[in-house]
Amino acid sequence: MSAFVDKLRSIVGDKGLILDDQGKHPYLTDWRENYLGSALAIVRPATTEEVASVVKLCAAEKVAIVPQGGNTGMSGGGTPHEAGREIVLSLTRMSRILEVDTIGYSMTVEAGVVLKTIQEAAAEHDRLFPLSLGAEGSCTIGGNLSTNAGGVQVLHYGNTRNLVLGLEVVLPSGDIWDGLRALKKDNTGYDLRDLYLGAEGTLGIITRAVLKLWPKPKDHATSWSAIASPQAAVELLSGAYAASEDNVTSCELMGRQGIDLVLKHIPGTTDPLADKHDWYVLMEWSSTRPAREGANAGGLRDKMEAYLGEAMEKGLVLDAVIAQTEAQSKSLWALRENHSEASKKEGPSIKFDISVAVSKIPAFTTVGLAAMRKALPECRPLPFGHVGDGNLHFNCQAPAGWDKARFTPHIETISSAIYDLVVEYGGSISAEHGIGRIKVEELEHYRGKVELDTMRALKRALDPQNIMNPGKVIRV
Amino acid sequence: MPDNVIQPPIPTTPVTSQVMDALRALVGERGLITGEQDKQTFVTDWRGSRIGTASVVVRPATVEETSKVVKLCYDHGIAIVPQAGNTGLMGGATPWPTHQGIVLSVGRMNKVLEVDSVGYSMTVEAGCILQTLQETAAAHDRFFPLSLGAQGSCMIGGNLSTNAGGVQVLRYGNARNLVLGLEVVLPNGDIWNGLRSLKKDNTGYDLKHLFMGAEGTLGIITKAVLKLWPAAKDVATAWMAIRDPQAAIEILSEAHSASEDNVESCELMCREVTEMVLRHIPGVQDPLKADTPWYLLMLWSSSRPRAEGAEGMAEKMEQFLAEQMEKGRVLDAVLAQSEAQTQNMWKIRESVAEAGRAEGAGLSYDISVSISKIPEFIDKGIKAALEILPSLRPHPLGHIGDGNVHFGFGAPTGMDKATLQQYAPAITRAVNDLITSMAGSISAEHGIGIEKLDELAHYRSRTELDTMRTIKRALDPKNIMNPGKVLRL
Numbered sequence: 001m002s003a004f005v006d007k008l009r010s011i012v013g014d015k016g017l018i019l020d021d022q023g024k025h026p027y028l029t030d031w032r033e034n035y036l037g038s039a040l041a042i043v044r045p046a047t048t049e050e051v052a053s054v055v056k057l058c059a060a061e062k063v064a065i066v067p068q069g070g071n072t073g074m075s076g077g078g079t080p081h082e083a084g085r086e087i088v089l090s091l092t093r094m095s096r097i098l099e100v101d102t103i104g105y106s107m108t109v110e111a112g113v114v115l116k117t118i119q120e121a122a123a124e125h126d127r128l129f130p131l132s133l134g135a136e137g138s139c140t141i142g143g144n145l146s147t148n149a150g151g152v153q154v155l156h157y158g159n160t161r162n163l164v165l166g167l168e169v170v171l172p173s174g175d176i177w178d179g180l181r182a183l184k185k186d187n188t189g190y191d192l193r194d195l196y197l198g199a200e201g202t203l204g205i206i207t208r209a210v211l212k213l214w215p216k217p218k219d220h221a222t223s224w225s226a227i228a229s230p231q232a233a234v235e236l237l238s239g240a241y242a243a244s245e246d247n248v249t250s251c252e253l254m255g256r257q258g259i260d261l262v263l264k265h266i267p268g269t270t271d272p273l274a275d276k277h278d279w280y281v282l283m284e285w286s287s288t289r290p291a292r293e294g295a296n297a298g299g300l301r302d303k304m305e306a307y308l309g310e311a312m313e314k315g316l317v318l319d320a321v322i323a324q325t326e327a328q329s330k331s332l333w334a335l336r337e338n339h340s341e342a343s344k345k346e347g348p349s350i351k352f353d354i355s356v357a358v359s360k361i362p363a364f365t366t367v368g369l370a371a372m373r374k375a376l377p378e379c380r381p382l383p384f385g386h387v388g389d390g391n392l393h394f395n396c397q398a399p400a401g402w403d404k405a406r407f408t409p410h411i412e413t414i415s416s417a418i419y420d421l422v423v424e425y426g427g428s429i430s431a432e433h434g435i436g437r438i439k440v441e442e443l444e445h446y447r448g449k450v451e452l453d454t455m456r457a458l459k460r461a462l463d464p465q466n467i468m469n470p471g472k473v474i475r476v
Numbered sequence: 477m478p479d480n481v482i483q484p485p486i487p488t489t490p491v492t493s494q495v496m497d498a499l500r501a502l503v504g505e506r507g508l509i510t511g512e513q514d515k516q517t518f519v520t521d522w523r524g525s526r527i528g529t530a531s532v533v534v535r536p537a538t539v540e541e542t543s544k545v546v547k548l549c550y551d552h553g554i555a556i557v558p559q560a561g562n563t564g565l566m567g568g569a570t571p572w573p574t575h576q577g578i579v580l581s582v583g584r585m586n587k588v589l590e591v592d593s594v595g596y597s598m599t600v601e602a603g604c605i606l607q608t609l610q611e612t613a614a615a616h617d618r619f620f621p622l623s624l625g626a627q628g629s630c631m632i633g634g635n636l637s638t639n640a641g642g643v644q645v646l647r648y649g650n651a652r653n654l655v656l657g658l659e660v661v662l663p664n665g666d667i668w669n670g671l672r673s674l675k676k677d678n679t680g681y682d683l684k685h686l687f688m689g690a691e692g693t694l695g696i697i698t699k700a701v702l703k704l705w706p707a708a709k710d711v712a713t714a715w716m717a718i719r720d721p722q723a724a725i726e727i728l729s730e731a732h733s734a735s736e737d738n739v740e741s742c743e744l745m746c747r748e749v750t751e752m753v754l755r756h757i758p759g760v761q762d763p764l765k766a767d768t769p770w771y772l773l774m775l776w777s778s779s780r781p782r783a784e785g786a787e788g789m790a791e792k793m794e795q796f797l798a799e800q801m802e803k804g805r806v807l808d809a810v811l812a813q814s815e816a817q818t819q820n821m822w823k824i825r826e827s828v829a830e831a832g833r834a835e836g837a838g839l840s841y842d843i844s845v846s847i848s849k850i851p852e853f854i855d856k857g858i859k860a861a862l863e864i865l866p867s868l869r870p871h872p873l874g875h876i877g878d879g880n881v882h883f884g885f886g887a888p889t890g891m892d893k894a895t896l897q898q899y900a901p902a903i904t905r906a907v908n909d910l911i912t913s914m915a916g917s918i919s920a921e922h923g924i925g926i927e928k929l930d931e932l933a934h935y936r937s938r939t940e941l942d943t944m945r946t947i948k949r950a951l952d953p954k955n956i957m958n959p960g961k962v963l964r965l
Contacts, residue, residue, distance in 0.1 A: 104846050148678050159676060162653075175939045184878045185650060185844045186917035187639050187689055188932055189924060189962055190944045194685035198678055242780065245736075289733065355676045357595050391676045428677035435680055443679055450666045454951065455681045461950030462943070473680055 004061055008043055008087070011053045016093065018042035027088045030079040031072045031135075032344065032351075034438065038084030039066070044093045048168060048176060048207045054089060055205065056174030064467045065089050067201035069111065069143025072135035074340075074351060075436025077147065077200040077472050086470075091142045094207065100125050105213040106165055106182050111142025111206050118211070127213040130157035130249075134337045142206050148198035150432030152284075152336070155388035156249040157214065159432070161197045168208035169196050172463040182210045195458070200434050201469040203462050217249075217286035221300040222329040223308060225320040226277035231362040232316050233281045233387050240283065243307040247300060250284040252336050253361075254384040257397070261342040261382070262335050269334055272321045281387070282336050284329075339384055343397060348407045349382065350414055352394040354422045355431035361390060364425050371417040372396055376410045391431040394418060419446060435473045443474070480901060481929055486959035488576045489553045491531035499534055499578075502544045507584065509533035518579045521570040522563045522626075523833060526926065528571030530557065530579040537584045539659060539667060539698040545580060546696065547665025555956050556580050558692035560602060560634030563626035565829070565842070566925025568638065568691040568961050577956070582633045585698060591616050596704040597656055597673045602633025602697050609702070618704040619779075621648040625826040633697050639689035641921030643741045643825065646877035648705070650921065652688045659699035660687050663952040673701045686947070691923050692958040694951050706779035711740075712789035713818045714797060715763040716772045716809040721851040723805035724772050724876050731774065734796040738789065740777040742877045743825050746770055749871045750824060752886070756834040757827040761820050766808045773825055828873060828882075837887035837896045838871070839903060843911045844880045844920035853914060857883055860906040865899045867891075880920040883907065908935060924962045933964060 009017055018024055019041055027042045029035060040063065045051045058065050064086040068078040080086045094110040097118070101107065102125045109118060115136040122129040131144060133151035143149075145167070149160045157163065166181040169192075179193055196204055227233055233253045240248050256278050262269050283304075291299025304322055311317040323329035343349050356364050365383060372381050378399035385392035396414055398407040419429050423446055435443050444452060455474045459466075466476055491499075500508055509515055510532050518533045520526065536542040549556050555577030559569040571579060586603040593616045600609060606627040613620040622635060624642035634640075636658070640651045648654060657672040660683075670684055687695055718724055721744060728742045747769050754760055764771075774793075782788030793811060800806040812818040832838055845853050858870045867888035874881035885903070887896045908918050912935050924932050933941060944963055948955075955965060 103848055148682075150676055150678075154676065159678075161682070171939065171943065175942075177939050177943060178937060179940065181917070182846055182915065183844050183917050183920070184847075185641055185645065185875075185880045185920040187641075187650075187921050187923045188917055188919045188928075188936065189689075189940075190694075190947055191639075191652070191685045191689050192940070192943060194682045195947075198680075198682050203681075245780065289736065355674050357673060358675075359594055386676075389675045426672070426674075428672070428674050428679055430679045431674070431676040432678050434678045439679075447679065448669060450662065450668050451670065451680075451683065453666075454662065454668060454683060457950045458681055458947065461946045 004063065005041055007057055008041060008054065011057065012043055012045050012050050016044045016046060016050070018044070027068060027071065027090060028080060030076050032074060035076050035079045037080035037082055039080045039086055039088045040084065042088045042090055044090045046093045048170065051089065051170045051205055051207055052174045052176050055170050055172065058087065058467055059172065059174055059465060062465060062467065063087060064470050066469055067091070067146070067205045069140035069146065070114065070135065070138045072139040073143065073147060073436060074353065074433040075438045077434055077436030077469070078143065079437065081471060089205065091207070092140060097121050098208070101182070102127060104182060107211045107213055108180065108208065109141055109211060110208055112140050115139050115141055115144060122213050123216060126216050128216045129163070129211060129213055131160055131163055134340055141209060145197055145206050145209055146199065146201050147434040150386065150389070150391065152250045152252060152386065154386060155251060161194060163212050164193065164197060164209055165212055166210035167193050167196055167206055169204040169206050171204045172465065172468045177204070180208055180210055198434065200436060200473050202459060202473050203468060215288040217288055218290035219287045219300045220329065221285045221304040222323040222332055223283050223304055223320055224272045224332050225281045225283065225308060226273055226318040227279045227281055227316065228318060229279060229362065230365045233279065234358060234361055236281055236311060236316055237387055240307065244285040244300065244303060247285045247287045248283065248388070249286045250282070251386070251388045252282040252384065253387045254280045254282065254336060254339070255382065257380055258339050258382050258384050259335060261346050262338045265342040265345040266334070266338040269338065270331065272332060273319050275319065277318055282332055343382060343395065346397060347402065348398040348404045350396045350411055352396070352418050353391070353431050353433040354394050354418070354427055354429060355389065355391040356422065356425045356427035358388065358390045360425050361387060361392065364421065365392070368394055368418060368421055371421055372414060375414045375417045379414065389431070437472055440471070440473065440475060481926055483572050483574065484960040484964045486572055486575065487553050487555045487954065487956055488574060489555070490576045491554060491578060495548065495552055495554065496532065498548055499532065499545065502548065503534055503536050503541050507535045507537060507541070509535065518559060518562065518581060519571055521567050523565065526567045526570045528573050528575050530571050530575055531577060533579045533581055535581045535584045539585070539661065542580070542661045542696060542698055543665050543667050546661050546663065549578065549956055550664050550954060553954055553956060554578065555959050557958055558582065558637070558696045560631035560637070561605070561626065561629050563630040564634060564638060564925060565922045566927040568923055568925030568958070569634065570926065572960055580696065582696065582698065583631065588612050589699070592673070593618055595673060598702045598704055599671065599699065600632055600702060601699055602631065604632050606630050606632060606635060613704050614707060617707045619707045620654070620702060620704055622651055622654055625829050632700060636688050636697050636700055637690065637692050638923045641875065641878070641880065643743060643875065645875060646742060647740050652685060654703050655684065655688065655700055656703055657701035658684050658687060658697055660695040660697050662695045663954065663957040668695070671699055671701055689923070691925060691962050693948060693962050694957060708777040709779055709781040710789045711775065711777045712793040713775045713812040713821055714793055714809055715821045716774070716797065717764055717766040717768040717807040718770050718772045719805055719807060720770055721854050724770070725847060725850060727772060727800055727805050728877055731796065735776045735789070735792060738776045738778045739774070739877070741773070741775040743773040743873070744770065744876045745773060745825065745873045746871065748869060749828055749873050752835050752871070753824050753827050753831040756831040757823070760823055760827065763810050763821055764808055768807055773821055832884065835886055837891065837893040838885055839896070839900060840882060840884040841907050842880070842920050842922040843883055843907070843916055843918060844878065845911065845914050845916035847876065847879045849914055850876055850879065850881060853910065853916070854881065857907055857910055860910055861885060861903050864902050864906060878920070904931070926961060929962070929964060
């Protein structure tokens with residue numbers, strides 16, 4: 001094996017190689033610490049050509065590769081297996097923004113750029129890159145693309161796959177596919193781009209992308225509303241489209257249990273309302289047209305105030321606050337974005353990233369919570385999510401004080417109960433987090449044979465040696 | 477169109493009388509077309525420039541029948557050419573002259589299965605006519621945005637298989653953006669049920685996008701869940717004489733905010749094309765009678781009804797046109813005052829393909845570049861073509877908001893098709909070289925079919941072509957599904 005490592009070193013140099021156990025550790029475990037894998041080496045190429053050379057070497061020596069971005073995935077897709085015969089190929093050294101085209105509303109980036117850096121670069125050019133999620137300070141765009149990440153602005157702008165014009169991908173053979181096109185229309189053969197997006201590194205390694213940009217919003221309004229039930233959230237959103245003149249960019253549902261955990265574990269967070277309520281909606285409206293000068297000039301905040309006022313009269317909203325400053329808006333968002341962090345600090349949990357048709361959210365929530373409590377009466381359901389996408393993080397926190405060993409035996413019962421319901425409701429068992437390693441068996445269980453066989457046929461054809469993130473998404 | 481495309485090898489297993497009996501047992505007499513005369517429309521492309529052959533045209537009534545027909549062909553190695561409305565421009569639905577297999581027409585599967593107005597979706601069979609779907613959506617106070625010249629006869633299955641474009645891509649995206657789920661009969665006859673109506677679903681490889689735009693080479697789309705939008709309540713359409721293509725881009729750029737993000741379509745036309753339509757299409761009026769070289773057709777549309785006393789789309793557009801005239805971009809303009817006037821303006825744009833067919837020999841390139849490069853492309857492209865054949869008549873038009881130009885040429889007056897064909901390869905190479913040097917696409921919305929088989933092979937990298945071939949071989953190992961289209965294996 002040292003000969004193999006020497007060959008790696010000759011490609012990426014000492015700077016691009018991590019071999020000691022302590023240095024390797026952060027790359028071997030997933031963010032949720034569900035898995036602790038092992039790897040021959042962590043390889044950090046600096047260029048697409050180096051990635052290609054490393055992949056060619058691995059193809060020749062039949063060494064499997066686990067591509068990794070910011071390692072913030074929820075499904076274990078970026079974590080190596082325990083056997084230690086793989087390398088982790090980290091894209092984090094490829095972190096340059098190559099071009100910002102403000103007139104053409106696009107940006108060309110390397111895969112290892114941190115999402116937040118991209119958002120900031122767009123903002124500096126008076127543009128918006130809309131992908132936004134809890135891990136944005138550390139996740140990298142290559143991982144976002146490989147997992148077709150979702151986030152809080154899908155409602156208005158779509159999933160990651162809708163934010164991309166072109167890709168560069170290193171294939172399992174080590175060949176480089178240059179699909180870095182910045183075209184809005186291009187009907188020339190099979191849509192390879194959409195095949196690599198969401199494939200979680202099992203068909204190739206995304207090394208560069210041309211991203212779409214949008215005009216930067218000039219007028220915002222953020223509100224926090226207490227509501228009686230998820231049904232109220234769906235209705236509140238439904239009316240908000242017209243009231244905001246199609247400017248609803250986020251609509252997030254949260255339960256009281258989640259807020260309690262955030263307030264408990266995340267310093268600096270406060271409850272925006274005086275009384276406790278069962279459910280909350282965080283809503284953001286934004287527009288590219290600046291609010292006009294003067295009071296009641298038709299800015300979004302005025303419109304939102306009027307809309308929430310009406311909703312309170314109808315009993316749809318029980319209490320509400322509208323952020324008056326940027327800082328207030330941020331503190332409302334902190335309550336939403338710290339859900340995962342707070343849950344992790346509280347202890348073990350099961351994460352269900354499910355989707356159903358929007359109109360089915362209320363019914364699904366009711367039966368889902370009942371099913372969860374039936375499976376383990378002491379468990380603490382922690383549902384929250386993106387109402388407008390039909391996407392709920394229907395999570396289940398372990399009973400207070402339980403450790404992982406005690407909770408683990410119950411996971412299967414709870415999971416089966418929830419996933420069976422999702423299928424019954426015509427939903428998806430993974431709306432935005434992907435399959436990775438954690439849902440491989442669930443996918444096999446719930447998807448039809450024809451679909452699985454088609455995916456396997458693609459995987460075998462495009463990665464005949466099965467060296468690209470093997471054992472993730474689909475087993476061949 | 478270039479007749480110099482050499483046919484790739486395709487499976488030529490014949491349909492024996494035994495297989496014919498089996499087909500008859502599957503779809504019945506009503507589902508088979510065997511007479512030479514009756515088969516003609518199915519083996520000839522819309523332009524009438526390609527004529528293929530088929531043993532039989534099979535018209536299944538259900539997905540189950542489709543599945544059984546495909547399975548039968550798979551077992552015998554018989555080639556299948558899937559076909560919907562047969563309005564494609566690239567020959568993708570037309571069999572090769574040596575084709576011995578079947579044409580599988582989805583036209584009998586033409587039911588709208590469900591309209592979910594609350595969930596803004598509609599589940600349909602592949603043989604539904606596009607216009608029927610637009611009307612069905614409208615009847616439910618909803619809007620299905622796909623709109624193109626052939627909408628009265630093209631079918632949604634073909635629109636999805638070719639990832640069709642049209643005049644509303646600017647706002648709603650290509651056909652692939654209008655779809656939530658698909659049902660597809662695979663080359664071995666298996667049915668893939670991907671008829672999901674979810675906005676988010678990250679469960680493995682995105683098969684849906686692979687089948688859309690594959691032009692029937694990977695499977696036959698039999699059903700789809702389509703997205704719907706709110707119906708328009710306030711619209712305004714204008715026909716403008718404009719300074720030049722650069723002015724068109726500038727006008728569009730400022731129209732977004734002037735309309736409060738309600739620009740729905742923006743179509744560039746030239747005088748020659750307008751005149752061609754007026755010559756060949758009965759009942760069409762020239763909206764301006766201005767003898768200027770460039771026109772712009774623009775539609776603004778809002779789903780919010782015009783509020784009492786407030787400015788609607790028409791008032792906003794009128795003000796906008798006045799401003800643009802002051803800036804010298806708009807030379808003259810007319811705002812449609814009635815539904816009939818609106819329809820007349822759109823009929824000019826939508827009849828271009830029909831008029832071109834009536835006009836006779838011509839060349840057409842469906843290209844895209846980044847929007848800001850359109851004027852440069854039109855200018856250089858016309859020069860490059862005229863250098864080869866100075867008497868060509870340039871007919872450029874297009875969806876400028878998408879960067880998509882239909883870069884057409886009429887044959888010189890008096891020149892026949894055969895003579896024009898002698899110049900076609902050199903002109904095609906010049907235009908496509910230019911487009912490639914400007915980082916554009918040689919097929920923005922019409923696809924590859926037969927017509928662009930060699931162009932794709934010439935301009936795309938080996939890695940990309942090999943990857944596509946690998947996918948084709950993996951999913952269609954016997955090469956029976958629309959063989960010899962899109963790719964040479």
